[in-house]
Each structure stands twice: as structure tokens, then as C-alpha cells.
Amino acid sequence: MSNYEYKAQIIDAKSYDYIRKLVYQHSRINLGDDKLDLVSARLNKRLRETKILTIPDYIDYLNANEGEMENLIDIISTNHTFFFREIQHFEFMQTHALPELHNYAKNQGGSEFRLWCAASSSGDEPYSLAIQLQEYFKNKNFNWDIQATDISNRILAKAQNAVFPEERLKEVRPDLLRSYFQKGFGAQEGFYRVKEELRQKVTFSRLNLLQPQYPFQKPFHVIFCRNVMIYFDRQTQEELVNHLSNILVPGGYLMIGHSESLTGIKHPLKSVKPAIYQKI
Ligand SMILES: C[S@@+](CC[C@H](N)C(=O)[O-])C[C@H]1O[C@@H](n2cnc3c(N)ncnc32)[C@H](O)[C@@H]1O
Numbered sequence: 483m484s485n486y487e488y489k490a491q492i493i494d495a496k497s498y499d500y501i502r503k504l505v506y507q508h509s510r511i512n513l514g515d516d517k518l519d520l521v522s523a524r525l526n527k528r529l530r531e532t533k534i535l536t537i538p539d540y541i542d543y544l545n546a547n548e549g550e551m552e553n554l555i556d557i558i559s560t561n562h563t564f565f566f567r568e569i570q571h572f573e574f575m576q577t578h579a580l581p582e583l584h585n586y587a588k589n590q591g592g593s594e595f596r597l598w599c600a601a602s603s604s605g606d607e608p609y610s611l612a613i614q615l616q617e618y619f620k621n622k623n624f625n626w627d628i629q630a631t632d633i634s635n636r637i638l639a640k641a642q643n644a645v646f647p648e649e650r651l652k653e654v655r656p657d658l659l660r661s662y663f664q665k666g667f668g669a670q671e672g673f674y675r676v677k678e679e680l681r682q683k684v685t686f687s688r689l690n691l692l693q694p695q696y697p698f699q700k701p702f703h704v705i706f707c708r709n710v711m712i713y714f715d716r717q718t719q720e721e722l723v724n725h726l727s728n729i730l731v732p733g734g735y736l737m738i739g740h741s742e743s744l745t746g747i748k749h750p751l752k753s754v755k756p757a758i759y760q761k762i
Contacts, residue, residue, distance in 0.1 A: 486533040486535070488529065488530050488533075489535070490526055491522065491525070491526055491529060491536055491537050492522050493518060493521055493522045493525060493537050494537070494538075497537045497538055497541060498518055498521060500541060501513075501521060501525070501541070501554070502517075502521075504544075504551070504554070505554065505555065505558055508551055508554075508555055508690075509555045509558075509559065509633055509690065509692070510691075510692045510713075510714050510715075510718045511555070511558060511559060511713045511714065512713060512714055512715040512718070513558070521558065522537075524557045524558055525537055525540065525557070527557060528540065528553065528554070528557050552634070552635060553636075555633060555634065556634045556636050556637070559633070559634060559713070560713075561603045561604060561634070561637050562603075562709075563603040563604060563606045563607055563650075563709070564606050564649075564650040564651075564652070564653065565606045565607075565609070565610045565646070565650055565651050565652075565653050565654050566610045566653035566654060567606070567607065567610075567653070567708075567709075568708065568739065568740055568757070569653065570740070570755075570756075570757070571706070571708075571737045571757070571758070572610065572611075572614055574735075574737075574755060574758055575611075575614060575704070576614070576618070579703075579704055579735050580595075580614075580615075580618050582733065583595065583703045583704070583731075583733065583734065583735075584618075584619075584622070584624065586703075586731070586733050587624075587703065588624075593623075593624055593625055594624070594625045594626065594627065595615065595619070595624060595625070595626040595627070595703050596626070596627050596629075596700060596701070596702045596703055597611060597615065597626070597627070597628050597629070597702060597703060597704045597705070597706070598628075598629045598630075598631070598698070598702045598704075598705045598706070598729075599611060599628060599629070599630040599631070599706045600631055600689075600691060600705055600706060600707040600710070600726070601631075601632055601633075601691065601707060601708065601709070601710035602630035602631060602632050602638075602641060602686065603632060603637055603641070604637055604640045604641050604646075605630065605640065605641030605642070605644060605646075605676075605684070605686070606646065606650055607630075607706060607708070608628050608630035608641070608684045608686075609644065609662075609676050609680065609681075609684065610654075611628055611706065612628055612680050612683050612684050613654075613658055613662050613680065615628070615683075616662075616680065616683070617658070626683075627683070627685070628683060628684045628685070629685050629687070629698065629702075630684050630685065630686045630687075631686070631687055631688065631689035631691075632686075632688065632689070633688065633689070633690050633691070634688075635688055638686050638687070638688060641686055642681075642686050644675055644676035644681050645666075645670075645673050645674070645675045646673065646674055646675075646676075647672060647673055648672050648673070648674060651663070651674060659674070662676060662677055662680050663675060663676060663677060664677060691707070691710065691722055691725075692718065692721070692722065696725070696729060698729060701729050701730055701731045701734065702729055702730055702731065702734060703730075703731055703734050703735075704734060704735045704736075704737070705726050705729075705730060705734070705735070705736050705737070706737045707722070707726060707736065707737070707738055708737060708738055708739040708742075708757075709739035709741070709742070710739075711723075711738060711739070711742045712739060712741060712742050716746065716747065719744070719747055720747045720748060720749065723736070723744060723747060723749045723751070724748075724749055724750070727749060727750050727751055727761055730761040731761070732761055732762070733760065733761065733762075734760070734761045735754070735758060735759065735760050735761075736751060736758075736759040736760075736761075737757060737758055737759075738757050738759070739757060740756060740757045742757065744759065750762070
């Protein structure tokens, strides 16, 4: 192993087919024929990390090491995200979803607003929502809670650490940046950490969106499931949207990514605006 010399590998058709089936089986991420170069590039990264020479050797390693499957899903999935991404959803929360659902909950005798961020990646999305909910509910004597889940333990650990480079915080208003983040100095220059009070309000846990049962006891007022469905095939998307609908309160909202679409999918939700659906 000490003589390991890395040489970039291009995945062969048989290995690609094998990897793609395995990834689908474990995450339902649907790798099309056009993803060969992307998968090659990402596997090469893993070859370097594990000091394995060829992709067929890596497949043997994968089959012999149970824990490696999670690393494979990790390198294949895309974690791109940033604070207040797709701002239209946050605007809709402010003008419609929050006032409506706050009233609805109060009329039901409730005192709690529950939100699920269902593919939370490195935490940018749930912390953006935590800032919004904290600002909205601050003088209202009302509890709120955010569950944030992802399939990848590696990305969840990053999210819990809550340190972000400033380029991912460009959409955060300066006053909110001051209120909710600690600025890094010295070696941490250019990075910001979410303050403890806000970190405590978000509960992170691992969850595969396609698992048969979700572990939540109570339905949610809002679910953000953005920029993950794009990796699933139609049948999987349909299964997922119906599963998510079942754990929304009546009148609750599902937000999906603006590049995603539920056209052609059977589901019980009403389309309210682009990428916004409501349970009726
Ligand atoms: C592109 S990020 C989206 C982040 C955020 N929702 C946003 O819109 O900015 C997609 C995330 O989905 C996660 N993911 C992929 N397949 C999943 C699955 N089957 N169950 C749960 N999360 C999954 C990935 O690990 C990744 O962090």
C-alpha cells in the first residue's frame, strides 16, 4: 500500500451498471446514462481516499465492507446548498404559510409549529428556516420545532458543526448575520458559526426518504423537500410525495425545488404557486 500510485480511472460499462443498481437500491438515486463521467470523477476521489487502484477492486472492497455503502452514497449524492436558497419559498412562508398556520394551530388549541426539512444537506436550509421562525415567533409565545434529516451521516455531522464559509451566507441580511452568527477570526477568518441558541432549535437525524416508515409522532405544518426529488425516477417521486402528504396537517404546505415538478404524478395536494403545494 505504501507504493500506491494513483492513476485516474474511467468506469467501464459493467461496473457502471453495477454501481448504478446498488445506488438505486440503497437511496433510489437514479443515475442516468449521462452520469458516467460524473460517477467516474466521484469514484476516483474515493479511490484516492481508500488507496484502491481500480474501480473493479473498489467494487470488491464495497462488497466486503458493509459500512462502505454509506460512503458510496455520500460521494455520489450532490450536497450543493446555501442560505435562503430559492427565496420565493421564504417569502411565501412570511406572507402566507406562517400567519395562516399559526392561526390554524391556535384555533385548534395548539401552541406549536412543526417544520421538517427533509433533505437538509449541510444545514444551510434548516438554519435559514430557524432564523425565519425565530424572527416570526419571537414575541408570540408560541413554540416551534425544526426536524432536519438527510441520508448522509457525513453531511449531518457538518450541519451539526454549523460552520459556514461566507460565500454561502450572501443571502443572509446583515442584521440577521450579526444576530445569529459568530464571525470567525484568525484561522477561522471567512467562516461563520451559527450561535448555540439557534443550533439547539434544530434537531438533525439520519433518514432515508424512501424508507417505509417515518419516525415522527406528530404531523408537520410545513415540509421542505427541495432539490432531492430531481435525482429520483417518477415512480419514486410519486411514492415520496404521497408519503410526505400523509404527514402534513390539513392546510399544511410542501415546498419542492423550483427545478422539480409534480406534473404527471398522482398526489392529493393542491398546487398553490410554482413549487408550493398544500394539503386540502
Ligand atoms: C442538493 S442537496 C439539497 C439541499 C437543500 N434541500 C437545498 O435545496 O438547498 C440534496 C440532499 O439530498 C440528500 N439525499 C439524497 N438521497 C436521499 C435520500 N434517499 N434520503 C434522504 N436524503 C437524500 C443528499 O445527501 C443531499 O444532502
